[in-house]
Amino acid sequence: MKNCTLLFFLFFGIYFSKTQAQQQLHDGAYLYQDGINKHLMLVKDHYISFISYDDVRKRFQHTWGGALDKQHNLITIAIEYNSQDSAAIGKETQLSYRIEADSLRLKTANSYHLYIKQKKIPQDLDALWRITSRQQEGKMHAIPKADRKTIKILVDGYFQWVAINPAQKGFYGTGGGDYQYNNNRYSEKIQFFSRDNNRVGQELAFDGEIINGAWHHKGKSSKGDDIYEIWSKEITE
Structure with missing residues (x-):
């Protein structure tokens, strides 16, 4: 009986750890499109940047980002730049998210947006x-x-x-x-x-x-x- 109990907790622990890892926000490039407007999110080395642009009509729209802390399904961003709202710089903001397959559903103030994780292309300069x-x-x-x-x-x-x-x-x-x-x-x-x-x-x-x-x-x-x-x-x- 003790062996069965130990096996159960061992299996549950491995499953829980694996599930947690799968739900973590990983480094990479994520893209959400709204018509011809592209919304790119870059995550690397505990830093995150959001960029909105239209490369068809050649229009830059907005960028913001900063140092990133990840805790379960919540990210905290210490904002270092914001091209639209300088008053936000120096403040922290929190966003909730959930992982869906290889994509990320990120909650903004008004809705969820699905960011598609782009293909992994590891290079030495990353x-x-x-x-x-x-x-x-x-x-x-x-x-x-x-x-x-x-x-x-x-x-x-x-x-x-x-x-x-x-x-x-x-x-x-x-x-x-x-x-x-x-x-x-x-x-x-x-x-x-x-x-x-x-x-x-x-x-x-x-x-x-x-x-x-x-x-x-x-x-x-x-x-x-x-x-x-x-x-x-x-x-x-």
Whole structure:
């Protein structure tokens, strides 16, 4: 009888742990579409970003995000940027969700939206990055850690950069889309760009190499300027 009881609790414990794991929000890219409007959610390294855009008519709409804490079916976001509502920056918000197969049903103020998890495309650059050095006039200059920062989220073939200053509630621009990294070559196709919608559809290619954990990024910007940047992983825990 004791053996049967032990087996029951062992089986139940394994089943419960597996069920909990299946219900967790995992890193990745999630997409919800409303007509031609796309609503992209990127989750990586305890950070989350929401982006709304229309790549057909080349219209950026909105982005917001910040550090992420996951507890069961509830996520808490410490908002670091919000392109529509600067008053929200510095505050926390909570959203409830439930996992449905490989998708995520996220509850907003008025309704649930079903975000479809995009295909897993793991690449060596997948991470939350922060720019820490930039070449100017032939010399590399360090960018000290400060309130103002530019971060870049890469996960499962999607990327987004965002320039912000959470302490000043500042939002200075964002852009993103699809990316690939192979044999030290990084390429991206822009799907949204807050500063200039005409950049949407551009495809750019760069040299990219990870050296001592830092990402060395060389090439030409979307304006055609030479760039050499070094990005380091951003720690949010």
